[in-house]
Amino acid sequence: MGDENEPGQPDTSEAKPREEKTSVSGLIILSVGLVVIWMLLWGQFTWLSLITGVLLALGVSIVFYLPAVEMSIRINPWYTLVFFARLLFDITRASIGIAWLVLKPRYVPSNAITAIPLRTRSDLIMTWTAEAISIVPGSIVLDVDREDSILYVHVINVWSEAEVDAFEEEVLRTEKRIALALGTKADVARVRAGSAASVTINRGGETP
Amino acid sequence: MTGDVRDWITIVLVLVAAVMCLAAGVGLLRMPDVLTRLHAATKPQILGLIVMMADIALNTPAVVTITLAIAIIFFQGLTAPISAHMVGRTGYRAGSVHRQSLVRDDLATRIEEAERTQASEK
Amino acid sequence: MTVMNVLIGVAVVFFALGALAALYRLVTGPTLLDRVVASDVLLVTVMCGLGAEMAINHHATTLPLLLVLAAFAFIGSVSVAKFMGRRDDT
Numbered sequence: 001m002g003d004e005n006e007p008g009q010p011d012t013s014e015a016k017p018r019e020e021k022t023s024v025s026g027l028i029i030l031s032v033g034l035v036v037i038w039m040l041l042w043g044q045f046t047w048l049s050l051i052t053g054v055l056l057a058l059g060v061s062i063v064f065y066l067p068a069v070e071m072s073i074r075i076n077p078w079y080t081l082v083f084f085a086r087l088l089f090d091i092t093r094a095s096i097g098i099a100w101l102v103l104k105p106r107y108v109p110s111n112a113i114t115a116i117p118l119r120t121r122s123d124l125i126m127t128w129t130a131e132a133i134s135i136v137p138g139s140i141v142l143d144v145d146r147e148d149s150i151l152y153v154h155v156i157n158v159w160s161e162a163e164v165d166a167f168e169e170e171v172l173r174t175e176k177r178i179a180l181a182l183g184t185k186a187d188v189a190r191v192r193a194g195s196a197a198s199v200t201i202n203r204g205g206e207t208p
Numbered sequence: 209m210t211g212d213v214r215d216w217i218t219i220v221l222v223l224v225a226a227v228m229c230l231a232a233g234v235g236l237l238r239m240p241d242v243l244t245r246l247h248a249a250t251k252p253q254i255l256g257l258i259v260m261m262a263d264i265a266l267n268t269p270a271v272v273t274i275t276l277a278i279a280i281i282f283f284q285g286l287t288a289p290i291s292a293h294m295v296g297r298t299g300y301r302a303g304s305v306h307r308q309s310l311v312r313d314d315l316a317t318r319i320e321e322a323e324r325t326q327a328s329e330k
Numbered sequence: 331m332t333v334m335n336v337l338i339g340v341a342v343v344f345f346a347l348g349a350l351a352a353l354y355r356l357v358t359g360p361t362l363l364d365r366v367v368a369s370d371v372l373l374v375t376v377m378c379g380l381g382a383e384m385a386i387n388h389h390a391t392t393l394p395l396l397l398v399l400a401a402f403a404f405i406g407s408v409s410v411a412k413f414m415g416r417r418d419d420t
Contacts, residue, residue: 040279041397043272088258095255099231102238102248109240109306115314134289137251140243140296141289143315152315154296156247164312219337222382226344229375233351236371242363245355249367253374260381264390273390280397287404291370294411299363302414 031057079181086177087132094137101157111156112164113142116171118149119190125183126151129175139167214266221263228256241306242299246292257284341382349375362414366407373403 031054038053039045101107118126126149130141133153143152153171158164179191235248261277299305300315307313352375355368377396384390 037279037282040275040282043275091255091258095228095252098235098248099228099252102231102235107238109244111244111306111310112312113300113310113315114312115318130293131286131289134292135251135254135285137254138247140246140292142243142293142296142300143318145318152318154243154247154300156244161312215334218385219334219341222341222385223337223344225378225382226341226348229348229371229378230344231348232371232375233348236355236368237351242361242367245364245367249352249371250374253371253378256378257374257381260378260385263385264381264393267385267388268390270390273393276390276393276397280393280400283397283404284400287400291404291407291411294408295363295366298411298414299361302361302363 027061030061034060074184075182076180079177083132083177083181087136090136098137098156110159111154112158113152113154114164114168116151116153116168118151118175119172120149120175120179120183120187121190122179122183122187125175125179125187128178128182129171132174132178133171139171218263218267221259221266225256225260225263228252228259243296243305246296246299250288250292254284254288257281338386345375345379345382349379362410366410370403370407373399 034057035050035053038056039049042049118129120126120129123146126144126146130144130151133139133151134141138156140154141151142154144150145152151171153167155164155167158167176191179187183191232249232253235252236245239245239248258281261281265274265277349372352368352372356365356372359365359368377399380392380396384392
């Protein structure tokens with residue numbers, strides 16, 4: 001893939017390579033994940049569950065064919081740990097926040113739907129980012145623009161443009177943590193450089 | 209002695225989960241539209257579920273229990289955002305949004321743009 | 331021990347109130363999506379209740395049930411949302 005270009009150089013040539021044949025490494029990663037889930041479900045790590053798991057995983061990934069996703073083998077254990085710890089912390093904090101918001105005497109709704117252009121070009125990182133910000137209470141991904149890596153997020157309980165912008169910063173930090181944890185070298189370089197997204201959002205009228 | 213401490217931790221965790229479920233129910237009643245109900249309803253319950261699983265793992269520490277608890281959290285954590293996204297997306301398209309309470313709505317301009325280009329292409 | 335029982339009673343009341351509120355929304359909810367969300371809440375409340383019972387009584391027999399419930403919740407709400415989205419498009 002043409003991933004060798006300068007980070008921060010928004011270009012179209014790199015625009016996602018789509019719908020190729022399933023790569024073998026991708027299939028292997030997927031199968032290993034499925035086998036691990038299978039063994040977790042049975043609660044036993046025996047040869048029987050391993051063999052049935054492998055057979056089932058292969059069967060499922062052949063029968064229910066999915067378009068290939070750029071899988072990276074590179075996983076940074078430390079940053080993965082940081083990501084999950086931070087995720088758990090965020091879930092706890094935001095859950096308590098929402099519970100309080102719901103239970104407190106007077107509630108006035110004030111929300112926002114904001115478009116957040118991500119810096120990554122990778123489907124995998126975009127999916128993980130969407131999952132992570134969806135599972136943290138207070139934000140739901142409503143729609144995704146895959147071509148430009150834009151997430152449309154509904155945020156609860158924001159009162160001003162400034163607060164929405166602060167939330168966007170938060171999402172970009174989440175993206176950075178995920179890219180550091182499981183992105184390719186190009187992804188890491190991209191988020192490290194803090195390069196701007198290749199698109200700007202047209203907020204009808206606000207733009208100078 | 210240690211059993212006593214464990215019982216207390218158990219009951220505190222159960223109470224946390226109970227408060228989360230109560231908040232979800234109250235949120236369903238109080239919130240004005242589907243999207244905000246979705247926030248208030250489904251999300252805090254994930255914390256409740258995680259807490260409950262930790263509680264069970266604490267009380268019956270066996271390999272089977274812990275792996276199954278991890279599997280449940282993993283499954284719920286992976287699927288809850290997907291169903292929330294599907295419901296939210298459909299809800300927005302179906303127009304059940306309380307528009308007065310939106311500070312900013314980028315999706316509306318985006319959909320407008322898409323429709324305009326579609327119309328001009330025709 | 332009595333304090334413990336009182337606290338368990340409080341937790342049961344909370345669970346019941348949450349479930350009742352979800353049930354109310356399930357019956358009255360103006361749109362189908364409200365009902366989907368409400369049924370999700372009801373199901374997770376049931377899961378939390380079963381979990382609480384297991385934790386308090388020190389056993390893990392109904393744990394597989396929770397997994398099945400989680401699967402049904404997911405499949406149910408996704409298929410309804412998908413069905414509604416398709417009807418919306420046409």
